[in-house]
Amino acid sequence: MSKKIPQDITKVIEMLNKGELDYESLPGDLYYMIEKLDDGKYGIKLDDWEVSINIFSDEVCLNCKHLIDSWMLKCKAFDRIPKELWYSIGGHKKPYPGDKGIRYEPKFSSKKDQEA
Numbered sequence: 001m002s003k004k005i006p007q008d009i010t011k012v013i014e015m016l017n018k019g020e021l022d023y024e025s026l027p028g029d030l031y032y033m034i035e036k037l038d039d040g041k042y043g044i045k046l047d048d049w050e051v052s053i054n055i056f057s058d059e060v061c062l063n064c065k066h067l068i069d070s071w072m073l074k075c076k077a078f079d080r081i082p083k084e085l086w087y088s089i090g091g092h093k094k095p096y097p098g099d100k101g102i103r104y105e106p107k108f109s110s111k112k113d114q115e116a
Contacts, residue, residue: 005021005026005027005030009030009033009034009044012026012030012034013034013042013043013044016034016042017041017042023036023042027071027072027073028070028071028072028073028080028081028086029071031073031080032073032083032086032087060086060091061073061075061081061085061086061092061104063106063107063108064091064092064104064105064106064107065105065106065107066102066104066105067107073086075102076100076102077092077096077098077099077100077102077103078098078099082096084096091104092104
């Protein structure tokens, strides 16, 4: 199924529930915002408060040199970064199942490197 993913999240949920989209093919942000509910249908996840906390951390995946694709949550360690790591405040500094021995390393070693 390679249908175009709509911008409207309600349309995405509707397509998932009709079987027109594959959940595993969703881009990272939608993948973690939508979940299968107790009734078996897809819906919006309401307990994503940790996302706002993660934005302010210096050690999130977005600042890691191993990040390949932030849209699909892909890095050298994972084909799909686990949400426990994506949303973590401490970053991926310790071994995690399936990480191929690859851990968080900053893209830049200092503020000066970021500006270069």
